[in-house]
Amino acid sequence: MSSSKNIVIIPGDGIGTEITAAALQVAQAAAAQSGSSFTYETKQAGGAAIDEYGIPLPAETIEACRKADGVLLGAVGGPQWDHVAPELRAEKAILGLRKELGLYANLRPIKVFPALAGQSPLKAEIVSAVNILIVRELNGGIYYGARQEASVVNGVEQACDSEMYSRPEVERIVRLACRAAIGRKGRVTSVDKANVLATSRLWRKVAAEIAQDFSEVELSHMYVDNCAMQLVLNPGNFDVIVTSNLFGDILSDEAAVLSGSIGLLPSASLGDGTGLYEPIHGSAPDIAGQGLANPLGTILSAAMLFRYSLSNTQAAIMIEQAVEQVLNDGYRTADIFQPGFTKVSTEEMGRQVIARLR
Numbered sequence: 001m002s003s004s005k006n007i008v009i010i011p012g013d014g015i016g017t018e019i020t021a022a023a024l025q026v027a028q029a030a031a032a033q034s035g036s037s038f039t040y041e042t043k044q045a046g047g048a049a050i051d052e053y054g055i056p057l058p059a060e061t062i063e064a065c066r067k068a069d070g071v072l073l074g075a076v077g078g079p080q081w082d083h084v085a086p087e088l089r090a091e092k093a094i095l096g097l098r099k100e101l102g103l104y105a106n107l108r109p110i111k112v113f114p115a116l117a118g119q120s121p122l123k124a125e126i127v128s129a130v131n132i133l134i135v136r137e138l139n140g141g142i143y144y145g146a147r148q149e150a151s152v153v154n155g156v157e158q159a160c161d162s163e164m165y166s167r168p169e170v171e172r173i174v175r176l177a178c179r180a181a182i183g184r185k186g187r188v189t190s191v192d193k194a195n196v197l198a199t200s201r202l203w204r205k206v207a208a209e210i211a212q213d214f215s216e217v218e219l220s221h222m223y224v225d226n227c228a229m230q231l232v233l234n235p236g237n238f239d240v241i242v243t244s245n246l247f248g249d250i251l252s253d254e255a256a257v258l259s260g261s262i263g264l265l266p267s268a269s270l271g272d273g274t275g276l277y278e279p280i281h282g283s284a285p286d287i288a289g290q291g292l293a294n295p296l297g298t299i300l301s302a303a304m305l306f307r308y309s310l311s312n313t314q315a316a317i318m319i320e321q322a323v324e325q326v327l328n329d330g331y332r333t334a335d336i337f338q339p340g341f342t343k344v345s346t347e348e349m350g351r352q353v354i355a356r357l358r
């Protein structure tokens with residue numbers, strides 16, 4: 001990474017401030033140790049932006065993200081902003097940024113750290129085989145479809161959300177998933193609900209067509225309800241999962257259980273411009289401000305930022321190895337703590353990772 005790289009940090013709400021602070025320090029240390037540096041600016045989005053600007057996604061945040069080499073985001077949202085109008089909700093910030101930056105692919109790698117395999121609710125031999133990449137479509141589907149807020153029609157209160165997918169949207173995400181499978185096990189599971197949904201039937205047809213361009217990739221199709229079960233029954237059977245915005249959101253939170261905590265999982269959102277990196281979880285208002293949050297998912301998101309947006313694979317590997325070492329050495333935040341291990345705060349976990357960067 002050259003010294004001219006600039007990133008935007010968006011702490012967001014709840015635990016966002018704590019986890020991005022820890023991840024930023026790790027990123028700065030990893031950059032320095034790999035002989036580089038970066039500049040950064042902090043911008044607001046979500047509830048924090050509602051408080052300061054009256055809107056969840058200020059234009060200056062979007063502009064700064066567009067110009068940056070990468071964005072590291074904590075999480076947005078929380079009960080203190082639940083009273084605002086639906087179009088002003090804090091969550092609109094993340095949906096808006098994904099759209100504004102054209103981030104159509106959300107990569108969510110699910111792995112199990114050897115040090116935590118024994119702690120999983122599933123048998124260690126089952127979770128040890130887990131190495132899944134969830135490729136979630138991020139710019140379409142029901143999160144962006146036409147919406148009718150609740151209103152009374154013919155005396156009955158009703159609301160409506162709609163899902164739409166176009167051929168090009170499915171083509172680009174399936175193509176990306178197939179490319180990602182090359183160099184892995186070469187297997188792509190396309191997850192849909194084609195027995196019911198028209199969008200899924202289009203998805204399945206297009207996925208089958210695109211996969212024909214990839215002779216080294218084996219494509220299979222699975223209904224989302226079965227996938228939810230297979231993820232806990234035979235998670236080692238999956239390699240790459242490609243699916244819609246909604247299904248990918250839900251399945252990745254479920255898959256987080258395999259790794260031991262949702263606080264461990266990173267993500268990269270990629271498109272044609274600036275990449276955005278964030279843990280897969282939300283703002284966890286229930287534990288905010290207490291030093292209880294696990295920062296490792298955000299720290300590993302910073303590793304993905306180095307790899308995909310800052311061309312610094314050395315720093316990425318350094319961070320990933322340090323995280324593994326910290327867990328091997330027995331350090332645990334509250335969410336993954338068990339008797340016999342060393343309990344640490346969010347901040348201390350970050351320091352322990354920095355101490356192992358080499």
Ligand SMILES: NC(=O)C1=CN([C@@H]2O[C@H](COP(=O)(O)OP(=O)(O)OC[C@H]3O[C@@H](n4cnc5c(N)ncnc54)[C@H](O)[C@@H]3O)[C@@H](O)[C@H]2O)C=CC1
Nearest residue numbers: 075076077078091094263281282283284286287293294335
């Ligand atoms: N990308 C984003 O900005 C996202 C924002 N949200 C928003 O976050 C808020 C809270 O949503 P929830 O449904 O509670 O989901 P959540 O992911 O924030 O929390 C779910 C559970 O996981 C725990 N958890 C989450 N991250 C953790 C971490 N790093 N360390 C330890 N424990 C952790 C929480 O304490 C909670 O018990 C809502 O406003 C929601 O809309 C939710 C998901 C994504």
Ligand SMILES: CC(C)CC(=O)C(=O)O
Nearest residue numbers: 077091094095249280281
């Ligand atoms: C807050 C939502 C808009 C998104 C979400 O839950 C996610 O991206 O994981």
Ligand SMILES: [Mg+2]
Nearest residue numbers: 249250253280
């Ligand atoms: Mg989610």
